Amino acid sequence: xxxxxxxxxxxxxxxxxxxxxxxxxxxxxVQTPVFMPVGTQATIKxxxxxxxxxxxHEGVNIILSNTYHLYLRPGHEIVRKAGGLxxxxxxxxxxxxxxxxxQVFSLGDLRKITEEGVEFRxxxxxxxxxxxxxxxxxxxxxxxxxxxxxxxxxxxxxADRGYIKKSLERTTRWLRRCKDSHKDVERQxxxxxMQGGFFKDLRYESAMQICELDLPGYAIGGLSVGxxxxxxYDVLDNCVELLPSDKPRYLMGVGSPDCLFxxxxxxxxxxxxxxxxxxxxNAAAFTSVGKVNLxxxxxxxxxxxxxxxxxxxxxxxxxxxxxxxxxxxNEIMSSMLxxxxxxxxxxxxxxxxxxxxxEDRFLExxxxxxxxxxxx
Amino acid sequence: xxxxxxxxxxxxxxxxxxxxxxxxxxxxxVQTPVFMPVGTQATIKxxxxxxxxxxxHEGVNIILSNTYHLYLRPGHEIVRKAGGLxxxxxxxxxxxxxxxxxQVFSLGDLRKITEEGVEFRxxxxxxxxxxxxxxxxxxxxxxxxxxxxxxxxxxxxxADRGYIKKSLERTTRWLRRCKDSHKDVERQxxxxxMQGGFFKDLRYESAMQICELDLPGYAIGGLSVGxxxxxxYDVLDNCVELLPSDKPRYLMGVGSPDCLFxxxxxxxxxxxxxxxxxxxxNAAAFTSVGKVNLxxxxxxxxxxxxxxxxxxxxxxxxxxxxxxxxxxxNEIMSSMLxxxxxxxxxxxxxxxxxxxxxEDRFLExxxxxxxxxxxx
Numbered sequence: 001x002x003x004x005x006x007x008x009x010x011x012x013x014x015x016x017x018x019x020x021x022x023x024x025x026x027x028x029x030v031q032t033p034v035f036m037p038v039g040t041q042a043t044i045k046x047x048x049x050x051x052x053x054x055x056x057h058e059g060v061n062i063i064l065s066n067t068y069h070l071y072l073r074p075g076h077e078i079v080r081k082a083g084g085l086x087x088x089x090x091x092x093x094x095x096x097x098x099x100x101x102x103q104v105f106s107l108g109d110l111r112k113i114t115e116e117g118v119e120f121r122x123x124x125x126x127x128x129x130x131x132x133x134x135x136x137x138x139x140x141x142x143x144x145x146x147x148x149x150x151x152x153x154x155x156x157x158x159a160d161r162g163y164i165k166k167s168l169e170r171t172t173r174w175l176r177r178c179k180d181s182h183k184d185v186e187r188q189x190x191x192x193x194m195q196g197g198f199f200k201d202l203r204y205e206s207a208m209q210i211c212e213l214d215l216p217g218y219a220i221g222g223l224s225v226g227x228x229x230x231x232x233y234d235v236l237d238n239c240v241e242l243l244p245s246d247k248p249r250y251l252m253g254v255g256s257p258d259c260l261f262x263x264x265x266x267x268x269x270x271x272x273x274x275x276x277x278x279x280x281x282n283a284a285a286f287t288s289v290g291k292v293n294l295x296x297x298x299x300x301x302x303x304x305x306x307x308x309x310x311x312x313x314x315x316x317x318x319x320x321x322x323x324x325x326x327x328x329x330n331e332i333m334s335s336m337l338x339x340x341x342x343x344x345x346x347x348x349x350x351x352x353x354x355x356x357x358x359e360d361r362f363l364e365x366x367x368x369x370x371x372x373x374x375x376x
Numbered sequence: 377x378x379x380x381x382x383x384x385x386x387x388x389x390x391x392x393x394x395x396x397x398x399x400x401x402x403x404x405x406v407q408t409p410v411f412m413p414v415g416t417q418a419t420i421k422x423x424x425x426x427x428x429x430x431x432x433h434e435g436v437n438i439i440l441s442n443t444y445h446l447y448l449r450p451g452h453e454i455v456r457k458a459g460g461l462x463x464x465x466x467x468x469x470x471x472x473x474x475x476x477x478x479q480v481f482s483l484g485d486l487r488k489i490t491e492e493g494v495e496f497r498x499x500x501x502x503x504x505x506x507x508x509x510x511x512x513x514x515x516x517x518x519x520x521x522x523x524x525x526x527x528x529x530x531x532x533x534x535a536d537r538g539y540i541k542k543s544l545e546r547t548t549r550w551l552r553r554c555k556d557s558h559k560d561v562e563r564q565x566x567x568x569x570m571q572g573g574f575f576k577d578l579r580y581e582s583a584m585q586i587c588e589l590d591l592p593g594y595a596i597g598g599l600s601v602g603x604x605x606x607x608x609y610d611v612l613d614n615c616v617e618l619l620p621s622d623k624p625r626y627l628m629g630v631g632s633p634d635c636l637f638x639x640x641x642x643x644x645x646x647x648x649x650x651x652x653x654x655x656x657x658n659a660a661a662f663t664s665v666g667k668v669n670l671x672x673x674x675x676x677x678x679x680x681x682x683x684x685x686x687x688x689x690x691x692x693x694x695x696x697x698x699x700x701x702x703x704x705x706n707e708i709m710s711s712m713l714x715x716x717x718x719x720x721x722x723x724x725x726x727x728x729x730x731x732x733x734x735e736d737r738f739l740e741x742x743x744x745x746x747x748x749x750x751x752x
């Protein structure tokens with residue numbers, strides 16, 4: 001029985017832990033390290049799927065979508081009847097869905113945790129729902145994504161050691177239940193999620209427990225939840241290598257340019273984040289010369305492209321003055337153009353990172369990037 | 377001295393006044409009758425210009441933009457410095473700009489009319505401004521559109537005969553001032569606008585006055601301002617033929633499918649309207665089987681395309697269930713897809729109208745269209 005998703009590790013950078021590999025999925029190959037654009041509600045906000053697929057020089061072949069949102073609306077049975085998420089949203093590449101765990105745990109007072117699962121209320125109509133490991137698998141099976149994530153608890157960053165330990169152990173028990181209830185491993189691959197907060201020994205404990213289940217991939221959860229970046233990098237320094245080197249490693253919810261470099265340097269293969277698409281809808285852009293806010297008056301009569309070193313659709317065809325006009329006028333086109341640019345920027349940066357790893361000059365490229373980008 | 381925009385009348389339908397022609401502009405030819413999509417603030421809302429240019433089977437080669445909006449934001453001098461509106465917004469086809477008259481007259485208590493022009497306040501910051509025929513020409517000259525419209529008064533539909541008469545005479549005086557102050561007729565063509573409310577004799581008077589100026593095109597203003605459609609058709613029955621047959625005739629602000637047919641039948645060559653793009657952002661679509669509202673629950677599990685007889689990007693790739701999901705989720709993609717479909721629908725319908733006129737079967741095609749579309 002062949003796993004839906006397999007991983008080839010091509011090489012490791014000579015000076016760092018940075019890895020160059022490839023995910024083979026039922027919807028095509030994905031070169032790693034990779035940044036996955038997020039399409040929460042079965043659409044990458046403000047972009048056509050063909051335009052997403054065409055980003056960068058090599059294109060994008062994997063996106064992320066959210067189980068929690070799609071379960072509530074339109075409902076996973078609708079997506080199943082549509083022929084699955086790929087067909088529903090007209091996306092021909094691979095899809096990774098999260099488990100819904102992160103979202104229901106973010107609801108605070110609106111949810112109740114038991115050994116069975118999590119009871120929560122809908123953000124749409126207040127109706128009561130229950131997510132369990134089995135339910136999350138059922139929903140993700142209906143969605144038909146290539147990679148499905150385990151239903152875990154992402155404990156609050158301020159939780160005490162006792163709670164984190166209890167929580168990661170429950171996450172392991174839930175992972176076993178996910179594995180037991182997910183049957184069609186040739187169609188979809190289940191990834192486990194390491195927890196353990198900012199405690200190195202608990203991260204170790206979590207890693208040992210989940211790796212025992214021999215899954216086709218592993219994620220690191222519970223990071224980028226408000227802690228200083230140094231804390232995250234310190235955890236990564238100590239826990240990435242606890243995961244098997246022949247399996248893909250996914251750092252969940254991380255996607256600022258600096259974090260991509262730091263994650264790759266520590267051996268991460270996959271990233272996702274709403275940051276590039278979200279800031280785009282707030283008139284902000286990543287560029288090779290730093291972050292730019294297009295509402296700033298300095299752009300009023302600046303007829304240069306947004307990023308002088310970018311060859312994306314936006315930078316080839318429009319000026320900062322035009323983008324500022326669109327942002328000030330609240331035009332949908334501003335979200336369209338800035339989303340396309342921001343995703344292009346991260347995708348293209350990741351392509352250059354892959355090339356640098358291949359040529360054993362990852363740190364050199366990192367330095368070059370930051371020399372141009374400036375302070376974060 | 378050659379006019380920027382010239383018109384060739386190819387033929388007239390055998391059974392009606394419907395005309396088949398071509399506008400030659402500095403930015404390419406435009407086959408008529410034509411529907412012009414509206415890009416109020418230098419963008420067709422929710423569409424990339426390349427996608428607009430690719431609509432229908434023959435493509436779109438003319439759009440409309442608004443002088444009033446662009447004067448206030450970003451300011452016509454910014455657009456001039458950008459190299460003109462075409463370059464600013466990345467539109468390679470022709471552009472028609474209105475004069476700003478309609479918008480400033482719509483401001484009600486916020487404006488004051490004198491013989492000199494109209495004083496009004498900005499909707500953005502309340503600042504005071506003055507539009508005169510000369511100012512409107514100056515602004516439109518800066519924008520660099522292919523067709524510029526005369527600064528006219530579109531009198532309120534409930535104005536009495538005395539006011540309408542006074543107003544149309546002032547509109548003629550203003551038209552003369554527009555013509556006198558617009559110098560570069562080889563770069564931009566000025567169209568005059570007929571007024572006269574719903575009074576046939578005043579329409580006649582207005583037509584005689586403006587046609588004396590021998591302009592490269594004429595528009596009919598002051599219609600589709602809230603009156604019953606029969607009243608508009610009655611005015612058109614009597615006044616379209618007052619305009620010279622060798623010049624293009626433009627019915628301003630009209631664009632519902634039924635009005636396009638009725639206008640073409642009465643000898644109109646050009647139309648514009650925000651309707652298809654505006655209703656798209658409210659989850660509504662024109663289809664060959666009538667108007668569809670995608671928020672309607674009946675579409676929840678309807679996996680058929682929006683329009684069974686449409687070959688647009690939206691109908692080739694997405695289901696009504698998906699479109700409903702996007703609309704319910706307030707996703708930008710719903711505006712993108714429905715705008716593209718609605719414009720495609722009108723553009724494609726106009727292509728079929730042109731073909732029908734060429735083959736002397738306009739009324740036959742009209743009947744066929746309405747048999748399928750149903751009641752308006």
